[in-house]
Amino acid sequence: QxxxxxxxxxxxxxxxxxxxxxxxSGASIGSGxxxxxxxxxxxxxxxxxxxxxxxxxxxxxxxxxxxxxxxSVDTSNNHFSLNLTSVTAADTAVYFCARVTYDRxxxxxxxxxxxxxxxxx
Amino acid sequence: xxxxxxxxSSLSASVGDRVTITCRASETITTYLxxxxxxxxxxPKLLISAASRLASGVPTRFSGSxxxxxxxxxxxxxxxxxxxxxxxxQSYSTPDMYTFGQGTRLEIK
Numbered sequence: 645q646x647x648x649x650x651x652x653x654x655x656x657x658x659x660x661x662x663x664x665x666x667x668x669s670g671a672s673i674g675s676g677x678x679x680x681x682x683x684x685x686x687x688x689x690x691x692x693x694x695x696x697x698x699x700x701x702x703x704x705x706x707x708x709x710x711x712x713x714x715x716s717v718d719t720s721n722n723h724f725s726l727n728l729t730s731v732t733a734a735d736t737a738v739y740f741c742a743r744v745t746y747d748r749x750x751x752x753x754x755x756x757x758x759x760x761x762x763x764x765x
Numbered sequence: 766x767x768x769x770x771x772x773x774s775s776l777s778a779s780v781g782d783r784v785t786i787t788c789r790a791s792e793t794i795t796t797y798l799x800x801x802x803x804x805x806x807x808x809p810k811l812l813i814s815a816a817s818r819l820a821s822g823v824p825t826r827f828s829g830s831x832x833x834x835x836x837x838x839x840x841x842x843x844x845x846x847x848x849x850x851x852x853x854x855q856s857y858s859t860p861d862m863y864t865f866g867q868g869t870r871l872e873i874k
Contacts, residue, residue, distance in 0.1 A: 648808075691801075691809075691852055691865040704861040740809065748815040749797040750856040750863065755808040 646670040648741050648756035655762050656735075662728040662761055666741030673699050674719035679744035681752060682715065682726045684737040692737075696744050697724055731763045767791055767858050771851075771866035777874040783841040786869045788853035793833040797857035800829055800838045803868075804849045812851075813838060840871075848873050 652664035666680065673680065681696040695705035697715035705713055709728070717724040728735060738760050742752035768791040778784050788798065796816035803809040811820040813829035816836055826841045840847055853866040 690867045691803075691854070693854075693861070693863040693865065695861055706862050707860065708862070742809075748818070749799070751799040751811055751814040751854075752801075752809075753811045753814075753820065755810070757806070757808045 646743060646754045648743065648754055650739060650741050650756045650759035652739075652759060652761070654760060655764065656731055657765050658732055658763055659730055662726070662731050662735060662763070664726045664739055664741075664759065664761070665723050666725070666756060667723045668743075669722070671743075672719075673717060673722050673724065675699075679746070679750070680715075680717065680724045681742045681744045683740045683742060683752070685740070685758070686734070686737040691740075694726065694728075696750075733763050735761070736763045737761060766862055767794060767855055767864055769853055769855060769864055769866040771853060771869050773869060774867065775870040775872065777872045778843055779874045780843055780845060782843045783839065784843065784871065785840075786838045786851055786853075786871075788831075788836040788838070788866050790834045790836075790855060794855045794857035796832050797855055798829075798831065798836045799854045799856065800827075801852045801854065802847075802849045803852065809852070845873075847871065 647669045649667045678699045679696045682694040712729045714727040738758040740758045741756045743754040745753045770789045798816045800813040801809045817829045851869045
């Protein structure tokens with residue numbers, strides 16, 4: 645059974661970089677072709693798509709985040725990461741990682757439980 | 766950007782009821798539409814992909830239909846564990862802008 649677990653600081657100061665890691669168990673990130681995504685949910689709001697990273701390192705970002713986000717993958721340690729620069733209070737949210745599967749369209753078939761990140765001084 | 770509008774935003778129902786949630790897209794997305802269930806504090810769960818394909822392990826009381834700009838998620842014989850928030854999501858946009866609907870909160874009456 646594939647499981648994903650987000651980790652990282654729960655508090656980040658404004659203007660700094662938010663860095664999160666998603667550890668994958670039950671599957672090897674490096675096997676075949678795979679995609680891994682980040683999604684967030686600001687308090688009281690809906691889900692927001694951030695982007696996805698292929699296990700080869702190719703990245704696909706939402707235009708909304710493209711100027712501030714870097715996604716990467718570490719196949720040796722079986723995890724992938726999110727870096728979001730120049731954060732503001734608007735980036736306070738629960739951040740989810742997910743596995744993206746393609747079968748007549750992309751969908752996220754396995755998700756982590758999410759980690760709360762607060763941007764505050 | 767493709768915008769998804771779910772209706773209703775919230776819904777009250779009883780165990781055993783049948784409910785339907787709709788998702789309208791601002792432009793055609795063919796059948797590139799997924800449905801997720803989310804209980805706060807838990808991992809979101811894929812229910813339906815490609816508009817109508819039931820995800821592995823999802824009970825058959827869940828069903829999806831639709832194409833182009835109009836989609837529905839139906840839940841029959843509501844069970845206590847079904848009370849959650851439901852989101853539709855499109856994966857048609859390029860470059861990646863896989864937007865979600867605003868969510869439908871299903872509550873126990």
